[in-house]
Amino acid sequence: MVIHTPIPAIERSMLGLLVPSIIYWVELLRGEHTCIDEIHNTYDRIKASLRDTHGGEGNETLKTVRIQGDEITHRIENLLDESEYYIERHNWMGRLRCILKYLYNITHTCNLCSIAREINKIQKAAAPIQDFLCRYAHTGLGTIQTGRLENRHMAPVLNEFDFVGMIKSQQDLLQLLLDEEKGLKVTAVTGMAGAGKTTLTRHVYEKQQVKRHFNCRAWVQLEDSFTTKQMLLSLVTELHAESKKPLPEGISIMETDQLTGVIMRYLEENRRRYVIVLDGASEKNLEKNQLEFVLNYALPKDNNGGRVVITTRNQKIVKQLLPQNHIIDVAALSNIESWILFCKRAFGQITDPPPHEAGKYIDRINDLCGGLPLAISVLGGLLRREFHKYDKIITEFERLRTLGDATEILRASINDIDDENEKSCLLYFCSFPRSYAVTANNLICLWCAEGFSPTEEAAKRYLSNLVERNIIQAAEGDYYEHAREGIKSYKVHDLMHGVLRTKAEEANFGTSSMSHQPRTYKRVRRLSVPDTSEVIPSKINLSQLRALFIFTKDTLILPSIFSTIRSLRVLSLENVPIGNFPKEILKSTHLRYLNLQNTKVNEIPTSIGNLRNLETLNLKGTFVEKLPKEILKLKILRHLLAYRYNTLRYTHDPRRPDKVFGVKAPEGFGQLNQLHTLSVVVTDNDGDIIKDLANLHQLRRLGIMDLTEKDGKNLLRALDQMDKISSLSITLKENELLDLKKLQLDQGTPRRLQRLYLRGGLNGGLPDWFSSLSNLVRLRLSGSQLPHESIDNLKNLPNLVDLSLIRAFNVKILLCQGRFPRLKVLDIDQFDNLVEVEIHEAMSQLTKMIIRSCPNLERMPLGNREAFECQRAPPVRNAKRVC
Structure with missing residues (x-):
């Protein structure tokens, strides 16, 4: 009889952990990766199950399991990133490759065993989650409660905001700002969240009448957590940014009384006529007496007609500060006004409902939206169709019968997004502060770095879809004919921002709150550190963090935060006053996006080559002058931005054109053939950089400076190889002249070129091929000194x-x-000898003309006053409008 001795439980446990580690270690020695392939398959299956059960948010059990499944996929992503680091080291070539692999694995046995144990844990945890999601998806319940709207046809809605019901409020605000009263006047714009207070105020603030009337403007976005010092510091920053003047030295360490003195002196200089908007005032700002302090101590009272506008949700905040006739209440829209706005958003036109159905539609819209333009616009986006059939619309109303208020509509608009990646792109907006404008290019880079989008083209589609749903808003745009191509930056409404933030924290997507318990940070994936007075925990575990945005000016937190980060993909330190490149991040080998814009970093370490997964490196506004040769190791780098402007040019010599500083690139820069953006690189004396450019076939945006005439021909040859180039900036070396007429493009003009910036003298004028730049949308010529016939x-x-x-x-x-058939903006600057501007049967679409620093100008062309903006620096003397 054979007696089988049972294996003790502790030994079975040890074997269960040890065997997978040994298998994984041996597989790596053989060059096989079966364990990694299996966990990758698990990842794909769970992601598919999450997509199949999308929309079952009403079921709490499903909601919990989906969160767990999402957490598992996140752990797998981190694991795959870490394993790739070790697998990559097995690609050695040569006779010693086997020995090197063995030595490497022996050295890193602890790390490899750790990965193997994690694989084993994930596989065990994933099995029941995947089983539940599969069974739920097969029942069909995953889509019953979704409320999704099928067959949606989106029409572009990026036109000017429809101010339905706000015309009188616009006129009242404009009148209060532009009246003849010389003393300080304070106006409040009040209304519910989503009523359109900020939109209305911004629209009036940007009017040409207001810009001409006030020579000093500032828009300050208030936060509940602001201290009085932070409010004053924000005001100082905005005032100097508007006038493009450098901030005073030591501004960050000044106390409140010193800051009030800085603001007072600045505004009293030359008796500046100012308009200041304090957007988003709350009861907390009132409780702290911040508004009263700013009005009484920081702003001059008799400054040639100074104006302050306060936007707030609550009238009682300003009633004790202002007389009643200085308060503009943005009321909710009436039933008919709600219907008009809804039709514009849902159908693209105003449509009368059938008489017998009119009450049903109009009352339902009012019940759902409460007369709030934001909610109505989002509802219109939810119900937009390619057909105008009311029976279909009422069916969709019935689908939304459970919605109770505007917030529920916003939540429904998020749940209505079918694509999980697109939904993640939307949730990403809560990584930024309230009312924060993010550039389109930046959003696309971030979404690609996070893996939400496989390509930049797909990311652009996501962005377009979110805009067409009226969920996100254009924050700043150009005067482009095609609106979507001209939008520079985007944001979400404050009410939507709050909904997104709640949604993100519920799904463990990300957080911007610093009030969590330190132990809970271990699961945080995306963290925003706000610029507030909140205390940041000294010891927090961020081992699962994928994205980190720091907006605080406190540099002391950086080492403590970086010490526990292992799987970081996105890091933004924009505007953080650090002087040295934070070397702690060089251990984050999975980093794909690094933003150091407007920091004081002046040197990039040679170990930058460790960040081999880096796709975006933003050094704009830094003092970096030279890139190390190790940057050539970043083989998948797509976007390199490294330039700054001379911020002192306005104080020293206002007549001097923009001074740009670029970076010197190492020899062999053409190896980075995945680059889409390169701006701005300085040419060398040998012209090697220009020759390297010919290898960068994927470039969309190129900025180059210190170009000489002898480099011109090589540059045009390089451009012949760049059939995707859409933006080109060329700055000539000082005292150099470029004769474009002698230079010809071998394969014709760049077909996709939309933006062209030329700084420096152009000898001989513009060539004939210049007029064949058929897709050119924006052109900037600086210091060209062209003959007049070149305008043809x-x-x-x-x-x-x-x-x-x-x-x-x-x-x-x-x-x-x-001609000039589509020109909308004409900017004329620093024409010393210019006496007269004449426009004859041209520029029929012109909406804005800026004439500045033309001391001898006597006559301007006839036109709509709204189209002209004359900035008198030095003043335009004796200028008359041509009749």
């Missing part, structure tokens, strides 16, 4: 919308005759 090469550009001429022509009379 510009007038036939079919899609030119924005033309900026800075010392571009040395003429007394600038004659624009015929």
Whole structure:
């Protein structure tokens, strides 16, 4: 009889942990990765199950399991990132590759065993989650409660905001700002969240009448957590940013009384007529007496008609500060106004409902939206169809019968997004502060770095879809004919921001709150550190963190935060006043996006080559002058931004054109053939950089400076190889002249070129091929000193919308005759000898003309006053409008 001795439980446990580790270790020695392949398959299956059960948010059990499944996929992503680091080391070549692999695995046995144990844990945890999701998906319940709307046809809605029901409020605010009263006047714009207070105020603030009337403007976004010092510091920053002047030295360490003195002196200088908007005031700002303090101690009272506008949700905040006639209440829309706005958003036109159905539709919209324009716009986006059939619309109303208020509509608009990646792109907006504008290019880079989008083209589609749903808003745009191509930056409404933040924290997507218990940070995936007075825990575990955004000016937190980060993909330190490159992040080998914009970093360490997964490196506004040769190891780098402007040019010499500083690139830069953006690189004396450019076939945006005439021909040859280039900036070396007429493009003009910036003298004028730049939308010529006939090469550009001429022509009379068919913005600057501007049968679409620093100008062309903006620095003397 054979007696089988049972294996003790502790030994079985040890074997269960040890065997997978040994298997994984041996597989790596053989060059096999079966364990990794299996966990990758598990990842794909769970992601598919999450998509199949999308929309079952009403079922609490499903909601909990989906969160657990999402957590598992996150752990797998981190594991795959870490394993790739070790697998990559097995790609050695040569005779010693086997020995090197064995030595490497022996050295890193502890790490490899740790990965193997994690694989084993994940597989065990994933099995019941996947089984539940599969069974739930097969029942079909995953889509019953979704409320999703099928067959949606989205029409572009990026036109000017429809101010339904706000015309009188606009006129009242404009009148209060522009009246003849010389003393300080304070106006409040009040209304519910989502009523359109900020939109209305911003629209009036940006009007040309307001810009001409006030020579000093500032828009300050208030936060509940602001101290009085932070409010004053924000005001100082905005005032100097608007006038493009450098901040005073030591501004960050000044106390409140010193800051009030800085603001007072700044506004009293030359008796500046100012308008200041304090957006989003709350009861906390009132309780702290911050508004009263700013009005009484920081702003001059008799400053030639100074104005302050306060936007707030609660009238009682300002009633004790202001007389009643200085309060503009943005009321909820009436039933009919709600219907008009809804029709514009849902159908693209105003449509009368059938008489017998009118009450049903209009009352239902009012019940759902409460007369709030934001909610109505989002509802219109939810119900937009390619057909205008009311029976279909009422069916969709019935689907939304459970919605109770505007917040529920916003939540429904999020749940209605089918694509989980697109939904993640939307949730990403809560990583930024309230009312924060994010550039389109930045969003696309971030989404790709996070893995939400496989390509930049897909990310652009996500962005377009979110805009067309009216969920996100254009924050700043150009005067482009095609609106979606002209939007520079985007944001979400404050009410939507709150909903997204709640949703993100519920799904463990990310947080911007610093009030969590230290132990809970271990599960945080995306963290925003706000610029507030909240205390940041000294010891927090961020081992699962994928994205970190720091907005605080406190540099002391950086080492403590970086010490526990292992799987970071995104890091943004924009505007953080650090002087040295934070070397702690060089251990984050999975990093794909690094933003150091407007920091004081002046050198990139040679160990930057460790960040081999880096796709975006933003060094704009830093003091980096040279890139180390190790940057050539970043083989998948797509976006490199490294330039700054001379911020002192306005104080020293206002007549001097923009001074740009770029970076010197190492020899062999052409190896980085995945680059989409390269701006701005400095040419070398040998012209090697120009030759390297010919290898960068994927470039979409290129900025180059210190170009010489001998480099011109090589540059045009390189451009012949860049069939995707859409933005080109060229700055000539000082005292160099470029003769474009002698330079010809071998394969014709760049077909996709939309933006062209030329700084420096152009000898001989513009060539004939210049007029064939058929897709050119924006053109900036600075210091060109062209003969007058060269303007004929510009007038036939079919899609030119924005033309900026800075010392571009040395003429007394600038004659624009015929064509310029789509030009909307004309900027004329620093024409010393210019006496007269004449426009004859041209520029029929012109909406804005800026004329500045033209000391001898006597006559301006006839036109709509709203189209002209004259900035007198130095003043335009004796200027008369041509009749």
